[in-house]
Every structure is written in structure tokens, then in C-alpha cells.
Amino acid sequence: MLSKSQIKLITSLKQKKYRQQHGFFVVEGIKTIKELLHSDFKLHLLFTTESFNINAKDEVLITEVDLKRISFLKTPNKALAIFKIPEFKAIEQSGLIVALDAIRDPGNLGTIIRLCDWFGVKELVCSKETVDCYNPKVIQATMGSITRVNISYVDLVSFLKEGNLLVFGAFMEGENVYKTTLPEKGILVMGNEANGISNEVEKFVTEKISIPRFGDVQATESLNVATATAILLSEFCRRF
Template structure:
């Protein structure tokens, strides 16, 4: 029997301050919950709607649809909800490319970028302290389980970039075309804020400016940051 305190705790994890306090986060949906378990993330509590329980949820607590709805951040809960311990891994490997985000604020953009990193085999994603929380429910929904396979670290981005031995590439409107650039086997790819791009402080540290050339009529100001990340990572992997 689920208690009121359990429901209250799970519901509170929709807010960053409580996720940070308890070092816990919530994911919803059978596919994502099972992916995180298979990836080795440690579950804190697992819940399933008693009406859909069919024997494959042996370690899940069976609860009613109304109890699940109280916990869920979705208008229509999926029937499966997991509470997981946040992984503790702040080490950053630099043998391959690293993606760094400078104050990306939209949860959908961050979730998509995490999924792109997973697709292109980028294991390290560095986020400035002003970037949206990767355990935000909307971010997790957009990652489609990729959060389990990408090491996301929040860090003072300026200090990190000043100290890293890797070459630092930034996405700009006026940079060299990525299609003609010779790209190394490893480096840091910096992507900027949706409205303001890469901040001036970080821009001064970047060693090479890259751009995605526009082929159509000049009516679009810029690409969405997640779309731009997809194009740049594709070229990085094609060149590598």
C-alpha cells in the first residue's frame, strides 16, 4: 500500500530543489524505466498501475491509477513510474569529443541533445551551471532513455574550458563552414543559449569558430540549437 508520504515525495521531485535535496529523480513510461534499470541505474522505488501488471513487473509496487496520477507529471500517466538515485560520476573523459552547453534553457532542447549524444556515441556532456536541469521531467521525457548512457556533468564551464587540453570549437553564424573544416579526432564542441548564443566570456576562450552554411534565402535567423548540434555531430563523426 503506497503511503501519502511516498506520493508526496515523488510529487515533490518535479521541482529541482527537492531532486537536489534527495538526490532522486523520476522517469515515466515502461520503456524508459526498464532502459535505466538495464543500464545499471539504482532504483529507489518502482511503481506500476495494478491494472496493467502482468508478471514482468515483479520488483514494482502495485498501485491504483488514481495514486499514480497523483505522482505523475503527465496529463495521462503511462502506468509505469520509477524513482531513481542520481548517478554520481563527475569525472570527464577527454579521449573523444565532448559536447559543452552554455546556458541552454529549454528542456526539450537539452533532452534532444542528450539523445543526439547517445546516437553519435558522445559519452560526455558538460553543462554550464545555468543550463536547465537534466533531471527535469520534460528533459527526461525527451531523452527517451538516453540519460542512462550519457555522462552529464554540471560545472563551471569557463574554468573547465580554460584548463582543458582539447581544442575548443564553437558554433557561430560567422564561423568557418563545418563542411570544409578539418576536424580532429577529439575536441570540445560548445553550443550556446537559444536566444543569445555563446556568451562573450566563453567566446574569448574558443579556438575555432564553426558555422553551418545556409543555402536558402536569408529569411531564417538561426537554427534551433538541437538541430544545429545534430548537424555538427554528424559532420564530426563523418570526418572522424
């Protein structure tokens, strides 16, 4: 059975301020929930139409109709879980780090998290203006990758100021990435969808790189930030 206060809690978790207030976020779909159950994430409550055979006090069996009431999806997928937002974990300055400067689109952030997972990037550092990674649309797009990437929200300028790694950023006038020497360790900064990397962050970019355009002169002005991240991470990794 689903209580009124549970419905109220779940609905509130659509909004960042209530996620932060309660320290919870919502995950939907059996596959992704199972991935989180097998990770360090801590379950708060699971609402499901089919038992997962986990600790009975954590699991609430509900009807399809009830699931439809609480789901954020058009077509709910058998289960909805509330997990605890993990505590801040120190950022390890080893390997390649991806830093995001005000990425706004949940789909882009979700895709970038999946890319970090694919390319073995352990640390994703987001500016405070970046969309919340516990936004339900981001969680949906990550397909469970969120369990394998440490995501931190920081003051990006301070973070870059304090570090001593090379900082790479994509700029139109940057050096052709195909011809650039790329190290195993470093920070790759990706900028906002509309405005790119901000002026304050640009000051800390030590290596400006670019993805060459092969199309006509009038070809598209820019790549989508998620596809640009894909190409750049591939370039960093293919050499090792």
C-alpha cells in the first residue's frame, strides 16, 4: 500500500530543492534499480509491482495503477525506488577528469556520465550551475552509469585554481586535437550548450584544443556538447 505521505515525498523529488532537503532521489525501471542495488548507493524505499526479494521492510508491493500515480514516466517500468543521495567524496586527482561548466540539458549530462563510464573516467566535476545529476531525466539517461562515476558539484574556478593538472578546453581557435599531444592525466573542461566555456573558467584552460570541421565552409557552427565530449574522450583514450 502506498501512503499519502509517500506520494507527497515522491512527487516532491522531481524538484532539486526537495531532493536536497530530503537527501533522496528517484530511480525508475527494474534494470537501473538493480544496478543501483548492487552498488554503494543506499536504498531508502522500493515500490514495485513484482517483488525483488530484498529486505521486506525496504520493499512496498503496489499495483500498476498506483505505480502510474507516482511514476515520472509516461510508461512506468514495474518499479520506482527512492535512493539516498551519497555524501561528497573527495575528488581524486589521478587519470583523466571531466569538468562541466554550466551544462543545462539533463539528456546531455546523462550522456556525458555514460561516456565517462565507457572511457573509464572516474571523476566528473560539475560547476554549481550544471543541471543536478539526481534530476530524474539525468538518472534515466545514465542507464546505471551513475554508480561508476564520482560526480561532484563544486566552485569550478576554485577547483581549477587549486589543481596542478593540465586543463584542456575546446575552443574554435584551439589546436587540432588530432595533432595534439594528450597526457594520461589532465582535466577536460566542456562548456555550456549555448555559450561554451565561460570567461572566468577560460583563464584556467592551459591547453586550447578544437575538433576540426571537415564539411563546407558554411557547415554547422558547432557540435552538440555530448557528441564533442565523445570525440574528445575517444582522442584521450585511443592513444593508450
